[in-house]
Amino acid sequence: MPDAQTLVALLIVAGALLAAVRLLLLRRRGWAGGALAALSLASGALLWCTLFPPLLPVGGETLVVATAETPPDFRADPGERLVALPEAPTLAGAERIPDLATALRRHGQVQQLQIIGRGLTARDRDADAGLSTRFDPLPLPRGLARLDPPADTPAGGLFALGGAANGMEGGSAELLDPAGRVVDSRVIGADGAFTLGGAARAPGLTTFTLRLRGRDKALVSDTPVPLRTLAAPQPLRVAVIGSPSPEVKYLRRWAEDAGFDLGASLNAGAGVDLGGGVRLDAASLRETDVVIIDDTALGTLGGGGRGALAQAVAGGLGVVVRMTGPASAAARSQWRALGLTVEGGTEAAPVALPPLAPDADALAALRGPGSADAPTGLNTLEDPVPELGLWTIRAGSQLVPAVTDAEGALVAGWQHRGQGRVLLWTLPESFALVLSGQSDRYAQWWSKALSAVARPDRQFRPALAPLVQTGERMAICGLAEGARITAPDGAETALAIDPAAGAAGCAAFWPKVAGVHTIIQPDEEAEERFDFLVLPDGALPTVRAAETGAATMLWAARQNAPSARTLPERRGPAWPWLLGWLALSAALWWGERRLRNAGA
Incomplete structure (x- = not known):
């Protein structure tokens, strides 16, 4: 349905045309009727402009926004309106405002923005202004301009922090431990960048100090740097469920060598369990990080067991479904109940294995000196690769690859379900890698698979800014x-x-x-x-100045993008059009009356 403005336009056009035709029929000869008809059309146009005055661009006034470190003697030029944000100094003639949004609401007629001083804080960069913006950042002061604090580090591990200093070429950066001892130092080069490191000791949160000294060894700044040292993680709790087979044998051996807390349930038939038994109730599954189960064992669990497994996955459990044969429709339906939606799985394809290393020297370095269990001559580049096959599956974008072969074929992929993940392992005889001397690849592939789906770290570690x-x-x-x-x-x-x-x-x-x-x-x-x-406030003055200036530059560039450069417009005054319409209407009335009298 057309809007009100369109309907009014149609009515005015229809009325003006009807009046013009009537005036032409009133006197078919001479120019008077045609002139009055033209005036009638003009009257309709003036009426339209009276009801809907043309849009006019807003005036060219510039809003000057003062931020931190604005020069105290700054004065606005003619045609500029000066406002000061809370962090700006006292300025003569400036209007104090709580934020930029308030200034834009109060002064809707402005057409341009000019940011002066250090730049806008995060409070004023949340929303776009929609106005052409100019910002020239102030030069950075001397000192620490960038700080990359160390990541969370396991106890006994090494940590590193990086940074950059402005105007300190030839100076030095020192890292002091909580006791005040220098543990590392670097000379600052022309680019100002430096990297320092040390060893993480006892678990917990400690505070190191980054000290900058000038070329003359004078102290420039001391900056606290937090370091979080993590306690040794608990062993991964893994349950292997299936039937006795070479695949399960080598999988259990690898898991034990990796230090996992391993449980197994291996059904040998006639009620004999060679693994010691694993319970699949809700309480036991809450204490498990990963369940590795083959497709046959999954099918024999029954609806209750599969339901408990699916519920545990939604709560964060990781499940690896290991294919031992072609997938049936019933098997794919059971996988969907767990949260894994795939098609196919009935055709096999060869696995393309990449070389063990780029060359023999790299392989020797990778293997190390060797031992009685793994002599140096066990694996060479000339060894034939094992012939392995995998079951080819089809899946959408929801399936995330965890392990692929040299040609990109999917060896293992996972999908989300609630807070947990379910992974499908398509390589039924991966133990052949171990038998052919490629145990490292076997460990690497299974490590990737379990890392992709294991229950998230049980330690409470919320995400927040490091500084x-x-x-x-x-x-x-x-x-x-x-x-x-x-x-x-x-x-x-x-x-x-x-x-x-x-x-x-x-x-x-x-x-x-x-x-x-x-x-x-x-x-x-x-x-x-x-x-x-x-x-404390002011602990990172140069760092915050650099961050504020860079963020404000990006914000201003976004305001100046072509898609954002539409000038604000408003309706012009209606009274001139109204006076014109009244005058023309009076002329039409007088002319039509004269025309009728002349025709009589």
Whole structure:
């Protein structure tokens, strides 16, 4: 259905045409009737412009937005309106505003933006302004311009941190441990980049110090750097279910050598279980990370066993379904119940194996000096590769490849179900890799498969920014209802989970004091805790200045993109068109009356 503006236009056109035709028929000869008909059409156009004045571009006023480190003596030029954000200094003639969005609402007539000072904070970069924007970042001050803190490191492992300093060529970067001892140092080159490292000791959160010194050894800055050292992870809990076979034999041997907490249920018939038995109830499956089950054993579980397995997968369990033969329609239906949707699986194809190493020297380096169990001459580049086959399957984009051969054929792939994953292993006789001297490839492929589906790390490790300062908004994800934060001064803050975050479980937090904060989250058994360090305000001045300037440059470029360069428009005044329409209507009335009198 046409909108109101279109309907009004149709009515005006119809009325003007009808009036023009009537005036032409009123007097068929002479020019008077034609002139009045033309005036009638013009009257209709003026009426349209009165009801819907033409759009006019907004005036060319520029909104100048002052941010941090704006020169105190800055003055706006004619045609500019100066506003100051909360972090800007006191400026003569500037209007104080709480944020950029408020300024845009108050001054809707502006056509351009100019950002002066250090740049917009994250508060004002959340939304686009839709106006042409100019921003010239200030030069960075001398000091630490970039800091890449170390990742979480296992106890006893080595960690590394990187960074860059501005204006400090010839100076030095030093890493100090919590006791104040220098554990590493580097000379800063022309590009300012440096990398430092050390060893992680006892599990927990510790604070190292990054110290910058100038060319004259004078102290420039001390920056706290948090390091989280992780305790040794618990062994992976794996259950192998199936029938006794060479494949299961070598799979169990590899799992035991890898240090897994292994359980097995191997049905030899007549009620004999050679593996010791594995229970598939809800309680046992909650204590298991990965279940490796062959397709035959899955079919004999029964509806109750498969249902318990599917429910455990939704709760985070990883399941590996190992194909021992061609897939039947019933088998594929059982896989779908677990969360694995594939087609095919009835045809076999050869496996293309890549070479063991690029050359003999690389293979020797990979193998090491050898031992009695694995002599150096066991594997050579000249050894024939084993002839292996896999069952070819067809799946959509939901299936994620975990292991592929040299030509990209799928050896193993997984799909999500709830919080867990189900993987299909299509290589029925992978143990032949071990028999042909390629045990490393066998271990690598099975390690990739189990790593892809194993239950997530049981340690409570929410996701948050590595460097946080007081007064800055931060996002924390991986939370559940009831989570709270305890500050160093003992104050507790309940975290409100954002419903829009969905399963990510994210909440916002504004730390007020520096020091170690603790995230506390209720669990089924006990409360889980996670410590993180909040740096004092101003601990990273040059880093934050660089980040703010770069982010504001990107924001301004987005405003200046061709798709965003539409100038704001508004309706022009209607009164000039109204006066014109009234004058022309009066002329039409007078002319039509004269024409009628002359015809009489």
